[in-house]
Amino acid sequence: MIAPDLARWAVGDVVVPVAVREAALRHLLDGLGTAVAAARADAAGPAVEVARGLGGPAEATILGGRDRVGAPAAALANGTLVHALDFDDTHAGGLVHATSVVLPAALAVGEQVGATGAEVLVAAVVGYEVACRVAAAAPHGFHARGLHATMAAGVFSSAAIAARLMGLDGATATHALGIAGSQAGGLLAFLATGASTKQLHPGFASQAGITAARLAAAGATGPETVLDGPHGLYDALTTGVVERTAILAGLGGADPTDWETTRIGIKPWPTCQLAHASMAAAGAALSTAGATAGDVVAVHALVHPDSASVVCPTDRDPARPASPYAAKFSLPWSVAALLHDGTVGVDTYRDDQLARPEVIALAAATTWEPTTGPAAGMAAADAAGEVTLTLADGRLVTGRVDRSPGGGAAPLSDADLLAKFAGNAGPGSVPLVTALRGLPDAPDLTDLITCAADAAAVPMEA
Missing domain, CATH: 1.10.4100.10 (2-methylcitrate dehydratase PrpD)
Incomplete structure (x- = not known):
């Protein structure tokens, strides 16, 4: 025993x-x-x-x-x-x-x-x-x-x-x-x-x-x-x-x-761990593109299935979180906030920050699909993140990280x-x-x- x-x-x-x-x-x-x-x-x-x-x-x-x-x-x-x-x-x-x-x-x-x-x-x-x-x-x-x-x-x-x-x-x-x-x-x-x-x-x-x-x-x-x-x-x-x-x-x-x-x-970042890999990948893509959040018209993320069930909700609007804590469990909102602000901190999730039109608009333009194959068999918080940004000039720019920052090999x-x-x-x-x-x-x-x-x-x- x-x-x-x-x-x-x-x-x-x-x-x-x-x-x-x-x-x-x-x-x-x-x-x-x-x-x-x-x-x-x-x-x-x-x-x-x-x-x-x-x-x-x-x-x-x-x-x-x-x-x-x-x-x-x-x-x-x-x-x-x-x-x-x-x-x-x-x-x-x-x-x-x-x-x-x-x-x-x-x-x-x-x-x-x-x-x-x-x-x-x-x-x-x-x-x-x-x-x-x-x-x-x-x-x-x-x-x-x-x-x-x-x-x-x-x-x-x-x-x-x-x-x-x-x-x-x-x-x-x-x-x-x-x-x-x-x-x-x-x-x-x-x-x-x-x-x-x-x-x-x-x-x-x-x-x-x-x-x-x-x-x-x-x-x-x-x-x-x-x-x-x-x-x-x-x-x-x-x-x-x-x-x-x-x-x-x-x-x-x-x-x-x-x-x-x-x-x-x-x-x-003070958000749900299961969103971190996508946030890091989105930041990497924006940096690679040499662009700003204003240049981004759409975001698409590959998300571990276990993560998606928690931070990519289908039972509520992830672009318009009802509370600061709901925002912490919205991958679209958190990714949009990171792209717009360049960083995410405790202040990001204050009540008066949740209704920012520019963040809501980009979060509403965020889609996702579950990862498949061997990656889906990993622990969700250890999984890689991959995000593709669609820019106003028509370019598609992809960012990828092996896992969320702060643990493992990083x-x-x-x-x-x-x-x-x-x-x-x-x-x-x-x-x-x-x-x-x-x-x-x-x-x-x-x-x-x-x-x-x-x-x-x-x-x-x-």
């Missing part, structure tokens, strides 16, 4: 290769930046308000402020903060936003138990491996059933992190995973409405995982077959091929390439990561970078939490 082996590894003597540790620090930095940006923009207000109302013992801090509440409540707010702007990282194989479920649990329980920075970092790596492996065992399987893989896999990640930091043994940690499985979910119903539930999913997952570990510690039991079946996670919540053996394959190996933590991509550079972080964290970014980079030697999380609060105190400019 998988869960007992996974649990024993998660709470055991985990030796993290240097390259894996460095990758985890990059992702924690990125996630802190997206959380602080959301706090500065008040993009997760309801979750923060509810977390404050839940209260509880002063165990952990709501990121971007100084309020201390119970660890599960803090994780609810912090998971929502990390993911609120859809600017956080993505593991392509599992199509899971890993840091949005790892960072909240690691910081909340780390604060609760007074863990050192090094202990929190190892726990975070455990969380990354669990989230990515559980999701990637069923490529696009959760999404095909209408579920958000980040929440479905994230409950296991958060439970494993909490179990490790709480000092649970392997048997109790197995129960924690089993209990967490009954809280897996996350409906994709928001896609057709622009509702904010997707932003809440990582918060739900982080809160549920911590609660599962606490229940296990108190004597509650969970099925050790939760990842095997019958009636386990994959039987109930996925469709298509499931490779359960991949969850444990190479787990904890000496070779850094065995670690899924090294395969997580960092987003350059990782975001350290300089670009720091630039992204500075834009998110604002004037307080430098002390926060220093605190995060010092995490392996920190006696606790006090300095990191304080620097995050200081950075978030400066509101995002309108």
